[in-house]
Amino acid sequence: MKTQKKFRSKWGFLLTSVGSAVGMANVWGFPYKVSSNGGGSFLIYYLLFIALFSYVGLSAEYAIGRRAETGTLGAYEYAFRSNKLHGLGKFIGYLPLLGSICISIGYAVIISYILKSLVDSFTGTLMTVDTLAWFQSFALEGFKVLPYHFIVILITLLTCITGAHSIEKANKVMMPLFFVLFVFLAIRVALLPNALAGYKFIFTPNPAELTDPTTIVNAMGQAFFSLSITGSGMIVCGAYLSKEEDIVSGAKQTAIFDTIAAFVAALVMIPALFSFHQDQVGGPDLLFVILPKILQEIQGGQIFAIVLFIAVLFGGISSLQNMYEVVCESILHRHPKLSRKLVLLMIGLVSFIPGVFMEDIVHWGPWMDLISIYIIPLGATLGAISWFWILKKDELLDEINTGIGGKKPYGKTWYALGKYIYVPLSILLCLIALIFKIAF
Numbered sequence: 185m186k187t188q189k190k191f192r193s194k195w196g197f198l199l200t201s202v203g204s205a206v207g208m209a210n211v212w213g214f215p216y217k218v219s220s221n222g223g224g225s226f227l228i229y230y231l232l233f234i235a236l237f238s239y240v241g242l243s244a245e246y247a248i249g250r251r252a253e254t255g256t257l258g259a260y261e262y263a264f265r266s267n268k269l270h271g272l273g274k275f276i277g278y279l280p281l282l283g284s285i286c287i288s289i290g291y292a293v294i295i296s297y298i299l300k301s302l303v304d305s306f307t308g309t310l311m312t313v314d315t316l317a318w319f320q321s322f323a324l325e326g327f328k329v330l331p332y333h334f335i336v337i338l339i340t341l342l343t344c345i346t347g348a349h350s351i352e353k354a355n356k357v358m359m360p361l362f363f364v365l366f367v368f369l370a371i372r373v374a375l376l377p378n379a380l381a382g383y384k385f386i387f388t389p390n391p392a393e394l395t396d397p398t399t400i401v402n403a404m405g406q407a408f409f410s411l412s413i414t415g416s417g418m419i420v421c422g423a424y425l426s427k428e429e430d431i432v433s434g435a436k437q438t439a440i441f442d443t444i445a446a447f448v449a450a451l452v453m454i455p456a457l458f459s460f461h462q463d464q465v466g467g468p469d470l471l472f473v474i475l476p477k478i479l480q481e482i483q484g485g486q487i488f489a490i491v492l493f494i495a496v497l498f499g500g501i502s503s504l505q506n507m508y509e510v511v512c513e514s515i516l517h518r519h520p521k522l523s524r525k526l527v528l529l530m531i532g533l534v535s536f537i538p539g540v541f542m543e544d545i546v547h548w549g550p551w552m553d554l555i556s557i558y559i560i561p562l563g564a565t566l567g568a569i570s571w572f573w574i575l576k577k578d579e580l581l582d583e584i585n586t587g588i589g590g591k592k593p594y595g596k597t598w599y600a601l602g603k604y605i606y607v608p609l610s611i612l613l614c615l616i617a618l619i620f621k622i623a624f
Contacts, residue, residue: 189348191424196352198437201421203355203502205412205442206362208294211496214446215453216466217406222393223385229403231443234411238439239432240602241413241610243584244571246431249422251583255513256281256416259423260566263575276570280415280563281514283555285531288507289539290552292340295500296333296543297323297472302493303332311486315476323468323545333543337536340504341528344512348424351505358498363441365495366448372488373456382455405613405624410442412506414560415567420510429587432594445499452492468545471496508535556623561614568610572603 191197218226249255252262257277264273300322304310310318322328343354373379393399412418425434453475457464460478475492479485508531515527542548571580577599585593616622 189424190426191348191352193352194426194429194434196348196356197421197425197429198434198441199355199359200348200351200424200502200506201418201434201438202441202445203359203499204417204421204506205410205438205503206359206445206499207503208291208500209406209410210442210446211449211499212453212466212468212470214406214410215450216464216470217402218386218450219454219457219464220466221399221402222390222396224387224389225391225393225396225399226403227387228389228394229400230407233404233407234439234443236601236606236609237407237411237413238435240598240606241408241568242411242418242435242438243432244580244602245413245415245418245567246422246425246435247580247583248571248575249419250425250427250431250586251579253423254517255420255423255510256284257514258517259419260570263570266576266579267574269574273574276566277416277514279559280567281511283414283559283563284416284507284510285534286555286559287552288504288511288535290542290548290555291500291504291507292333292337292535293329293539293542293548294468295336295497295504296329297468298493298497298500299332299336300329301472301476302490302497305486305489305493308486310476310489311480315473315480318476319468319472323472326541326544329543330540333536333539336501336504337532340501340508341532343501343505344509344528345525347509347513347524351509354505355502358502362495362498362502363445363448365491365498366445366452369488369491369495370448370451372482372484373452373459376456376459376482378459379455382458383451385458386450386454401613401616402624404609405616405622408564408610408613409560409624410446411439412503413564413567415563415565415570416510417506419567420506420513423513427586430589430591431584431587432598433588508532553621553623557617557621561617561624565610565614568602568607572599572607 191200248259248263252259260277261270261273264270264276301310343350453470456478457474460481462474465474476489479489482488508528511531512524512527516522516524542551581594581599613624617624
């Protein structure tokens with residue numbers, strides 16, 4: 185089966201990039217961050233940081249991938265070679281790449297929870313149980329979701345089987361359905377009593393929160409990692425992008441769709457919690473305990489449970505797909521004689537076997553915190569420094585301006601924003617994560 189090295193269309197690139205960005209950070213992270221950081225106050229800062237990070241950070245990751253015509257390992261090697269640091273560049277990319285495979289181990293576990301929830305929604309089991317006891321029945325004991333875990337990894341690997349082509353085809357189905365299904369849920373939630381109070385909370389700024397440094401830092405962290413700017417994940421999307429496409433425009437569009445996904449999730453989660461007088465929570469408790477409990481009390485709740493978990497499943501698989509492809513492409517770049525199918529099988533085993541022993545939430549939580557606090561922020565910071573302080577300025581700007589057509593070229597202002605604003609902010613986030621043990 186022939187491997188496709190480029191996306192066939194801009195929409196394929198865009199939907200794949202959005203699929204990589206859209207995940208649990210949107211579904212349960214964003215609504216919780218909004219609710220715990222002053223609603224509208226958080227949104228103001230979040231939108232500012234999304235605009236900045238997509239304009240320079242995400243654009244730079246796309247650019248280095250397209251410039252080097254390869255993913256993580258080759259991109260760092262290329263960047264460091266331009267400053268005659270070739271030897272260092274051959275190894276520096278392993279840390280962000282390690283972040284991709286390590287986060288995939290825990291990510292696959294939570295998607296297996298989602299698949300089980302979907303199956304129990306179809307059978308009607310979820311509509312009659314005590315949701316907390318139901319969740320604990322598989323989340324507090326090992327090996328309870330083993331078949332679902334295996335299926336999730338198998339499906340994800342199959343979507344990567346021919347590289348860019350199969351990934352593009354999968355996301356052209358999953359991402360539009362993700363948005364359609366969540367909009368459907370949002371419309372149903374809008375009809376719930378007291379939903380208006382949730383909307384008011386989301387969009388009304390709290391003056392006290394506007395000056396709270398915690399709100400600003402949380403908005404910055406949410407924006408940064410929601411866009412999947414990890415020094416690894418989005419590079420491979422750039423590597424598969426045509427030279428005829430405008431990178432900065434593509435980054436802006438990715439950010440817009442990612443933000444819409446986050447907002448739609450918030451418009452489902454927060455008003456529903458207000459309507460049923462539930463505490464504002466995030467993480468697994470929101471998705472597997474509180475929301476199912478609410479759905480049990482809604483007319484037609486079984487249908488909406490099915491819709492919810494299908495949508496979240498698509499968002500989860502699209503993100504996991506990117507994590508696997510990043511690793512697969514880098515291995516094939518270093519060892520081109522290897523079979524893609526063999527490499528994908530190896531990745532699947534590396535993701536599955538350790539993950540089997542993290543199927544209980546007690547082990548899953550510390551693992552995800554370890555990766556989110558230490559490896560991912562360090563990888564993201566390495567990437568930011570590499571593109572704006574190691575890679576030659578002329579090379580980065582040349583790639584950024586390739587495919588812009590008759591537009592005014594990006595120059596000193598764009599580069600200065602990246603080098604003197606974006607890079608220091610990424611370093612700041614990394615230090616905050618490491619010092620205060622915060623998983624953004």
